[in-house]
Amino acid sequence: MSDALLELSGVHTHIGAYHILHGVDLVVPRGQVTLLLGRNGAGKTTTLRTIMGLWHASQGSIRLGGEDITRLDTPRIAQRSIAYVPENMGIFADLTVKENLLLAARSAANAAQMDGERLQWIFGLFPAVQKFWNQAAGKLSGGQKQMVAVARAIVEPRDLLIVDEPSKGLAPAIVNNMIAAFEQLKRGGVTILLVEQNIRFAQRLGDGVAVMDNGRVVHAGPMAQLAQDEALQRSLLGLSL
Structure with missing residues (x-):
């Protein structure tokens, strides 16, 4: 073990x-x-x-x-x-998806300084994060918010x-997406x-x-x-x- x-x-x-x-x-x-x-x-x-x-x-x-x-x-x-995603996700509803992730990217002062390679990896895990990048996070569905919450937690290596x-309240297809993401994180x-x-x-x-x-x-x-x-x-x- x-x-x-x-x-x-x-x-x-x-x-x-x-x-x-x-x-x-x-x-x-x-x-x-x-x-x-x-x-x-x-x-x-x-x-x-x-x-x-x-x-x-x-x-x-x-x-x-x-x-x-x-x-x-x-x-x-x-x-x-260490990163923590609470049950209520802790999304900042009035901020865009990009701004939510930027808050957790301590090494970046602005979006241009965020790790582009890591962002592309996150977009591959959670396509909705890229799709709604410039939209207010509060307007997303529950499943999309959960993806943003996890993406924010891993925007820097942990x-x-x-x-x-x-998986609470998520549709089966999104649950499968979440499982695949965690499996990839574990392999990493x-x-x-x-x-x-x-x-x-x-x-x-x-x-x-x-x-x-x-x-x-x-x-x-x-x-x-x-x-x-x-x-x-x-x-x-x-x-x-």
């Missing part, structure tokens, strides 16, 4: 008076796609937000590439070659990509952590899987093992894949 790029050990998170995460242990191996599954309210999104410092762990540790990032604020975490429910050496409810999406992409329930990881192992064990699926997820 690859070494761990990201590791959570005994992570607890409180939001106000609410104790959401209860000692999360999670290992994300370098160069792999790890799926975070679980019922609604299990703590998946809170785990991602805690990794990114949007909510701070009240106990435990988070290590990225061996560095303890538990107490860092979000901008400093984002500087460590070691780790964290995405919350990338990007480590990916996904929260996902689309089981076909999870099965096709996942190398490893962690299942959460009540703020804890209750199962971790190969995705293929979970996909083949119907009894385990029903026990952990309350359904059959």
Whole structure:
């Protein structure tokens, strides 16, 4: 197994008076796609937000590439070659698609300075990004916005990509496009952590899987093992894949 790029050990998170995460242990191996599954309210999104410092762990540790990032604020975490696409996508509706990507291209002061070769690669992954390049992002469909959100996250090379429910509400054709994009990113050496409810999406992409329930990881192992064990699926997820 690859070494761990990201590791959570005994992570607890409180939001106000609410104790959401209860000692999360999670290992994300370098160069792999790890799926975070679980019922609604299990703590998946809170785990991602805690990794990114949007909510701070009240106990435990988070290590990225061996560095303890538990107490860092979000901008400093984002500087460590990590990109996050939240469930709501975080698109700036009044800005054009080009301007949305430019915001994330830290090495470019204007669009002309953006990496042209990388942009062409992104256009190949997500043709809609090129098609609507100069249009306001808020006018795009949900699937097109999701493509823009992922494109923005990878407009510069990243070691780790964290995405919350990338296929939510997308048409099957766009889901297939998204799967192909993540497969290509993985082949390029990007480590990916996904929260996902689309089981076909999870099965096709996942190398490893962690299942959460009540703020804890209750199962971790190969995705293929979970996909083949119907009894385990029903026990952990309350359904059959």
